[in-house]
Amino acid sequence: TPGLDWIIFRPTGVYGPHEQDYLMMVKCIDRHWDFGIGFRKQLLTFIYVxxxxxxxxxALERGKTGKKYIxxxxxxxxxxEFRRIVSDALGGKWVIPVRLPLWMAKAASVVAEKYGVFKMQPSTLNTDKYKIMKQRNWNADPSEAEADFGFVARHSLPEGIRLTVExxxxxxEIARAAKKAGKGGKE
Incomplete structure:
Protein backbone atom coordinates (compact mmCIF):
# COMPACT_ATOMS: atom_id res chain seq x y z
CA THR A 1 0.00 0.00 0.00
CA PRO A 2 1.55 3.31 -1.00
CA GLY A 3 2.25 5.65 1.89
CA LEU A 4 2.26 2.87 4.47
CA ASP A 5 5.34 2.91 6.68
CA TRP A 6 6.56 -0.52 7.74
CA ILE A 7 9.45 -2.21 9.47
CA ILE A 8 9.90 -5.99 9.51
CA PHE A 9 11.68 -7.75 12.37
CA ARG A 10 13.34 -11.12 11.88
CA PRO A 11 14.23 -12.25 15.37
CA THR A 12 16.22 -15.41 15.86
CA GLY A 13 15.31 -17.90 18.62
CA VAL A 14 13.22 -15.83 21.05
CA TYR A 15 13.42 -17.13 24.61
CA GLY A 16 12.68 -15.94 28.11
CA PRO A 17 10.35 -16.54 31.03
CA HIS A 18 7.16 -18.36 30.03
CA GLU A 19 8.14 -18.87 26.36
CA GLN A 20 7.19 -22.48 25.68
CA ASP A 21 9.56 -23.92 23.04
CA TYR A 22 12.87 -23.20 24.78
CA LEU A 23 11.24 -23.77 28.17
CA MET A 24 10.51 -27.31 26.97
CA MET A 25 14.25 -27.72 26.28
CA VAL A 26 15.11 -26.31 29.73
CA LYS A 27 12.70 -28.78 31.34
CA CYS A 28 14.27 -31.69 29.42
CA ILE A 29 17.76 -30.65 30.53
CA ASP A 30 16.44 -30.29 34.09
CA ARG A 31 15.44 -33.96 33.75
CA HIS A 32 18.97 -34.80 32.51
CA TRP A 33 18.12 -35.15 28.79
CA ASP A 34 19.02 -32.99 25.80
CA PHE A 35 17.37 -33.97 22.53
CA GLY A 36 18.78 -32.67 19.27
CA ILE A 37 18.21 -33.60 15.67
CA GLY A 38 20.67 -34.34 12.92
CA PHE A 39 24.28 -35.33 13.26
CA ARG A 40 25.96 -32.32 11.66
CA LYS A 41 26.96 -29.38 13.86
CA GLN A 42 24.22 -26.80 14.25
CA LEU A 43 24.76 -23.11 14.98
CA LEU A 44 21.97 -21.41 16.93
CA THR A 45 21.34 -17.74 17.62
CA PHE A 46 19.07 -16.31 20.27
CA ILE A 47 17.43 -13.13 21.47
CA TYR A 48 16.06 -12.61 24.97
CA VAL A 49 12.42 -11.49 24.84
CA ALA A 59 13.12 0.90 15.83
CA LEU A 60 9.71 2.58 15.90
CA GLU A 61 11.39 5.66 17.30
CA ARG A 62 14.66 5.73 15.31
CA GLY A 63 14.60 2.94 12.71
CA LYS A 64 14.20 3.37 8.98
CA THR A 65 10.85 2.47 7.49
CA GLY A 66 10.74 0.05 4.60
CA LYS A 67 13.54 -2.09 6.08
CA LYS A 68 13.90 -5.59 7.47
CA TYR A 69 15.99 -6.05 10.60
CA ILE A 70 17.55 -9.19 12.02
CA GLU A 81 27.18 -24.79 24.39
CA PHE A 82 23.44 -24.25 24.85
CA ARG A 83 23.20 -27.47 26.90
CA ARG A 84 26.14 -26.41 29.12
CA ILE A 85 24.66 -22.92 29.68
CA VAL A 86 21.27 -24.34 30.67
CA SER A 87 22.87 -27.03 32.82
CA ASP A 88 24.96 -24.41 34.63
CA ALA A 89 21.87 -22.26 35.24
CA LEU A 90 20.13 -25.31 36.70
CA GLY A 91 22.99 -25.86 39.13
CA GLY A 92 25.39 -27.99 37.10
CA LYS A 93 23.03 -30.82 36.22
CA TRP A 94 24.52 -33.80 34.40
CA VAL A 95 22.90 -34.24 31.00
CA ILE A 96 22.71 -37.08 28.50
CA PRO A 97 22.72 -35.73 24.93
CA VAL A 98 20.50 -37.69 22.53
CA ARG A 99 20.79 -37.08 18.78
CA LEU A 100 17.90 -38.19 16.60
CA PRO A 101 18.25 -38.66 12.85
CA LEU A 102 16.37 -36.10 10.74
CA TRP A 103 13.96 -38.74 9.38
CA MET A 104 12.94 -39.74 12.92
CA ALA A 105 12.35 -36.12 13.95
CA LYS A 106 10.26 -35.55 10.83
CA ALA A 107 8.16 -38.64 11.53
CA ALA A 108 7.64 -37.56 15.16
CA SER A 109 6.65 -34.06 13.98
CA VAL A 110 4.04 -35.44 11.57
CA VAL A 111 2.58 -37.73 14.23
CA ALA A 112 2.53 -34.98 16.90
CA GLU A 113 0.87 -32.54 14.48
CA LYS A 114 -1.85 -35.08 13.51
CA TYR A 115 -2.41 -35.94 17.18
CA GLY A 116 -2.80 -32.22 17.93
CA VAL A 117 -5.40 -31.91 15.16
CA PHE A 118 -7.22 -34.96 16.51
CA LYS A 119 -7.23 -33.49 20.06
CA MET A 120 -8.04 -30.02 18.62
CA GLN A 121 -5.02 -28.58 20.44
CA PRO A 122 -1.89 -27.03 18.95
CA SER A 123 1.24 -29.17 19.11
CA THR A 124 4.62 -27.71 20.03
CA LEU A 125 6.22 -30.30 17.77
CA ASN A 126 4.86 -30.00 14.22
CA THR A 127 6.05 -29.96 10.60
CA ASP A 128 6.73 -26.21 10.66
CA LYS A 129 8.89 -26.65 13.79
CA TYR A 130 10.70 -29.51 12.07
CA LYS A 131 11.61 -27.24 9.15
CA ILE A 132 13.17 -24.83 11.63
CA MET A 133 14.98 -27.53 13.64
CA LYS A 134 16.54 -29.21 10.61
CA GLN A 135 18.42 -26.05 9.56
CA ARG A 136 22.10 -26.26 10.48
CA ASN A 137 23.23 -22.63 10.42
CA TRP A 138 21.18 -19.99 12.21
CA ASN A 139 24.09 -17.56 12.43
CA ALA A 140 22.72 -14.02 12.13
CA ASP A 141 24.11 -10.51 11.73
CA PRO A 142 22.24 -7.77 13.62
CA SER A 143 24.63 -5.00 12.47
CA GLU A 144 22.02 -3.14 10.39
CA ALA A 145 19.77 -2.78 13.43
CA GLU A 146 22.78 -1.59 15.41
CA ALA A 147 23.71 0.98 12.76
CA ASP A 148 20.18 2.27 12.13
CA PHE A 149 18.76 2.51 15.66
CA GLY A 150 21.50 1.47 18.08
CA PHE A 151 20.28 -2.05 18.77
CA VAL A 152 22.45 -4.03 21.16
CA ALA A 153 21.34 -7.25 22.82
CA ARG A 154 21.64 -6.45 26.53
CA HIS A 155 21.31 -10.06 27.68
CA SER A 156 23.87 -12.67 26.72
CA LEU A 157 22.53 -16.20 26.44
CA PRO A 158 23.96 -17.21 29.86
CA GLU A 159 22.31 -14.21 31.55
CA GLY A 160 18.98 -14.67 29.75
CA ILE A 161 18.91 -18.39 30.50
CA ARG A 162 19.65 -17.64 34.17
CA LEU A 163 16.60 -15.33 34.27
CA THR A 164 14.50 -17.89 32.40
CA VAL A 165 15.47 -20.66 34.82
CA GLU A 166 14.68 -18.41 37.81
CA GLU A 173 7.22 -23.51 43.44
CA ILE A 174 3.92 -21.68 42.88
CA ALA A 175 2.41 -24.84 41.36
CA ARG A 176 3.64 -26.92 44.32
CA ALA A 177 2.21 -24.43 46.81
CA ALA A 178 -1.13 -24.36 44.98
CA LYS A 179 -1.25 -28.17 44.90
CA LYS A 180 -0.41 -28.32 48.60
CA ALA A 181 -3.07 -25.69 49.41
CA GLY A 182 -5.60 -27.67 47.34
CA LYS A 183 -4.96 -30.71 49.52
CA GLY A 184 -5.67 -28.73 52.66
CA GLY A 185 -1.98 -28.29 53.40
CA LYS A 186 -1.45 -32.06 53.74
CA GLU A 187 1.12 -34.02 51.78
Missing part, protein backbone atom coordinates in the same frame (compact mmCIF):
# COMPACT_ATOMS: atom_id res chain seq x y z
CA UNK A 50 13.05 -8.18 26.64
CA UNK A 51 15.80 -7.31 24.16
CA UNK A 52 13.39 -7.97 21.28
CA UNK A 53 10.73 -5.74 22.86
CA UNK A 54 13.30 -2.97 23.38
CA UNK A 55 14.42 -3.32 19.75
CA UNK A 56 10.85 -2.92 18.52
CA UNK A 57 10.30 0.30 20.46
CA UNK A 58 13.73 1.68 19.51
CA UNK A 71 17.29 -9.05 15.79
CA UNK A 72 19.75 -11.37 17.52
CA UNK A 73 22.55 -11.63 19.97
CA UNK A 74 25.69 -11.12 17.83
CA UNK A 75 27.10 -14.63 18.27
CA UNK A 76 26.04 -18.18 17.53
CA UNK A 77 26.11 -21.16 19.90
CA UNK A 78 26.35 -24.89 19.31
CA UNK A 79 23.84 -27.28 20.84
CA UNK A 80 26.59 -28.40 23.24
CA UNK A 167 11.17 -17.80 36.41
CA UNK A 168 10.75 -21.53 35.69
CA UNK A 169 11.69 -22.39 39.29
CA UNK A 170 9.30 -19.75 40.67
CA UNK A 171 6.49 -21.23 38.56
CA UNK A 172 7.30 -24.74 39.83
Missing amino acids: EDLATAIFD ISEPRAYTQK AYRRDV
Whole structure:
Protein backbone atom coordinates (compact mmCIF):
# COMPACT_ATOMS: atom_id res chain seq x y z
CA THR A 1 0.00 0.00 0.00
CA PRO A 2 1.55 3.31 -1.00
CA GLY A 3 2.25 5.65 1.89
CA LEU A 4 2.26 2.87 4.47
CA ASP A 5 5.34 2.91 6.68
CA TRP A 6 6.56 -0.52 7.74
CA ILE A 7 9.45 -2.21 9.47
CA ILE A 8 9.90 -5.99 9.51
CA PHE A 9 11.68 -7.75 12.37
CA ARG A 10 13.34 -11.12 11.88
CA PRO A 11 14.23 -12.25 15.37
CA THR A 12 16.22 -15.41 15.86
CA GLY A 13 15.31 -17.90 18.62
CA VAL A 14 13.22 -15.83 21.05
CA TYR A 15 13.42 -17.13 24.61
CA GLY A 16 12.68 -15.94 28.11
CA PRO A 17 10.35 -16.54 31.03
CA HIS A 18 7.16 -18.36 30.03
CA GLU A 19 8.14 -18.87 26.36
CA GLN A 20 7.19 -22.48 25.68
CA ASP A 21 9.56 -23.92 23.04
CA TYR A 22 12.87 -23.20 24.78
CA LEU A 23 11.24 -23.77 28.17
CA MET A 24 10.51 -27.31 26.97
CA MET A 25 14.25 -27.72 26.28
CA VAL A 26 15.11 -26.31 29.73
CA LYS A 27 12.70 -28.78 31.34
CA CYS A 28 14.27 -31.69 29.42
CA ILE A 29 17.76 -30.65 30.53
CA ASP A 30 16.44 -30.29 34.09
CA ARG A 31 15.44 -33.96 33.75
CA HIS A 32 18.97 -34.80 32.51
CA TRP A 33 18.12 -35.15 28.79
CA ASP A 34 19.02 -32.99 25.80
CA PHE A 35 17.37 -33.97 22.53
CA GLY A 36 18.78 -32.67 19.27
CA ILE A 37 18.21 -33.60 15.67
CA GLY A 38 20.67 -34.34 12.92
CA PHE A 39 24.28 -35.33 13.26
CA ARG A 40 25.96 -32.32 11.66
CA LYS A 41 26.96 -29.38 13.86
CA GLN A 42 24.22 -26.80 14.25
CA LEU A 43 24.76 -23.11 14.98
CA LEU A 44 21.97 -21.41 16.93
CA THR A 45 21.34 -17.74 17.62
CA PHE A 46 19.07 -16.31 20.27
CA ILE A 47 17.43 -13.13 21.47
CA TYR A 48 16.06 -12.61 24.97
CA VAL A 49 12.42 -11.49 24.84
CA GLU A 50 13.05 -8.18 26.64
CA ASP A 51 15.80 -7.31 24.16
CA LEU A 52 13.39 -7.97 21.28
CA ALA A 53 10.73 -5.74 22.86
CA THR A 54 13.30 -2.97 23.38
CA ALA A 55 14.42 -3.32 19.75
CA ILE A 56 10.85 -2.92 18.52
CA PHE A 57 10.30 0.30 20.46
CA ASP A 58 13.73 1.68 19.51
CA ALA A 59 13.12 0.90 15.83
CA LEU A 60 9.71 2.58 15.90
CA GLU A 61 11.39 5.66 17.30
CA ARG A 62 14.66 5.73 15.31
CA GLY A 63 14.60 2.94 12.71
CA LYS A 64 14.20 3.37 8.98
CA THR A 65 10.85 2.47 7.49
CA GLY A 66 10.74 0.05 4.60
CA LYS A 67 13.54 -2.09 6.08
CA LYS A 68 13.90 -5.59 7.47
CA TYR A 69 15.99 -6.05 10.60
CA ILE A 70 17.55 -9.19 12.02
CA ILE A 71 17.29 -9.05 15.79
CA SER A 72 19.75 -11.37 17.52
CA GLU A 73 22.55 -11.63 19.97
CA PRO A 74 25.69 -11.12 17.83
CA ARG A 75 27.10 -14.63 18.27
CA ALA A 76 26.04 -18.18 17.53
CA TYR A 77 26.11 -21.16 19.90
CA THR A 78 26.35 -24.89 19.31
CA GLN A 79 23.84 -27.28 20.84
CA LYS A 80 26.59 -28.40 23.24
CA GLU A 81 27.18 -24.79 24.39
CA PHE A 82 23.44 -24.25 24.85
CA ARG A 83 23.20 -27.47 26.90
CA ARG A 84 26.14 -26.41 29.12
CA ILE A 85 24.66 -22.92 29.68
CA VAL A 86 21.27 -24.34 30.67
CA SER A 87 22.87 -27.03 32.82
CA ASP A 88 24.96 -24.41 34.63
CA ALA A 89 21.87 -22.26 35.24
CA LEU A 90 20.13 -25.31 36.70
CA GLY A 91 22.99 -25.86 39.13
CA GLY A 92 25.39 -27.99 37.10
CA LYS A 93 23.03 -30.82 36.22
CA TRP A 94 24.52 -33.80 34.40
CA VAL A 95 22.90 -34.24 31.00
CA ILE A 96 22.71 -37.08 28.50
CA PRO A 97 22.72 -35.73 24.93
CA VAL A 98 20.50 -37.69 22.53
CA ARG A 99 20.79 -37.08 18.78
CA LEU A 100 17.90 -38.19 16.60
CA PRO A 101 18.25 -38.66 12.85
CA LEU A 102 16.37 -36.10 10.74
CA TRP A 103 13.96 -38.74 9.38
CA MET A 104 12.94 -39.74 12.92
CA ALA A 105 12.35 -36.12 13.95
CA LYS A 106 10.26 -35.55 10.83
CA ALA A 107 8.16 -38.64 11.53
CA ALA A 108 7.64 -37.56 15.16
CA SER A 109 6.65 -34.06 13.98
CA VAL A 110 4.04 -35.44 11.57
CA VAL A 111 2.58 -37.73 14.23
CA ALA A 112 2.53 -34.98 16.90
CA GLU A 113 0.87 -32.54 14.48
CA LYS A 114 -1.85 -35.08 13.51
CA TYR A 115 -2.41 -35.94 17.18
CA GLY A 116 -2.80 -32.22 17.93
CA VAL A 117 -5.40 -31.91 15.16
CA PHE A 118 -7.22 -34.96 16.51
CA LYS A 119 -7.23 -33.49 20.06
CA MET A 120 -8.04 -30.02 18.62
CA GLN A 121 -5.02 -28.58 20.44
CA PRO A 122 -1.89 -27.03 18.95
CA SER A 123 1.24 -29.17 19.11
CA THR A 124 4.62 -27.71 20.03
CA LEU A 125 6.22 -30.30 17.77
CA ASN A 126 4.86 -30.00 14.22
CA THR A 127 6.05 -29.96 10.60
CA ASP A 128 6.73 -26.21 10.66
CA LYS A 129 8.89 -26.65 13.79
CA TYR A 130 10.70 -29.51 12.07
CA LYS A 131 11.61 -27.24 9.15
CA ILE A 132 13.17 -24.83 11.63
CA MET A 133 14.98 -27.53 13.64
CA LYS A 134 16.54 -29.21 10.61
CA GLN A 135 18.42 -26.05 9.56
CA ARG A 136 22.10 -26.26 10.48
CA ASN A 137 23.23 -22.63 10.42
CA TRP A 138 21.18 -19.99 12.21
CA ASN A 139 24.09 -17.56 12.43
CA ALA A 140 22.72 -14.02 12.13
CA ASP A 141 24.11 -10.51 11.73
CA PRO A 142 22.24 -7.77 13.62
CA SER A 143 24.63 -5.00 12.47
CA GLU A 144 22.02 -3.14 10.39
CA ALA A 145 19.77 -2.78 13.43
CA GLU A 146 22.78 -1.59 15.41
CA ALA A 147 23.71 0.98 12.76
CA ASP A 148 20.18 2.27 12.13
CA PHE A 149 18.76 2.51 15.66
CA GLY A 150 21.50 1.47 18.08
CA PHE A 151 20.28 -2.05 18.77
CA VAL A 152 22.45 -4.03 21.16
CA ALA A 153 21.34 -7.25 22.82
CA ARG A 154 21.64 -6.45 26.53
CA HIS A 155 21.31 -10.06 27.68
CA SER A 156 23.87 -12.67 26.72
CA LEU A 157 22.53 -16.20 26.44
CA PRO A 158 23.96 -17.21 29.86
CA GLU A 159 22.31 -14.21 31.55
CA GLY A 160 18.98 -14.67 29.75
CA ILE A 161 18.91 -18.39 30.50
CA ARG A 162 19.65 -17.64 34.17
CA LEU A 163 16.60 -15.33 34.27
CA THR A 164 14.50 -17.89 32.40
CA VAL A 165 15.47 -20.66 34.82
CA GLU A 166 14.68 -18.41 37.81
CA ALA A 167 11.17 -17.80 36.41
CA TYR A 168 10.75 -21.53 35.69
CA ARG A 169 11.69 -22.39 39.29
CA ARG A 170 9.30 -19.75 40.67
CA ASP A 171 6.49 -21.23 38.56
CA VAL A 172 7.30 -24.74 39.83
CA GLU A 173 7.22 -23.51 43.44
CA ILE A 174 3.92 -21.68 42.88
CA ALA A 175 2.41 -24.84 41.36
CA ARG A 176 3.64 -26.92 44.32
CA ALA A 177 2.21 -24.43 46.81
CA ALA A 178 -1.13 -24.36 44.98
CA LYS A 179 -1.25 -28.17 44.90
CA LYS A 180 -0.41 -28.32 48.60
CA ALA A 181 -3.07 -25.69 49.41
CA GLY A 182 -5.60 -27.67 47.34
CA LYS A 183 -4.96 -30.71 49.52
CA GLY A 184 -5.67 -28.73 52.66
CA GLY A 185 -1.98 -28.29 53.40
CA LYS A 186 -1.45 -32.06 53.74
CA GLU A 187 1.12 -34.02 51.78
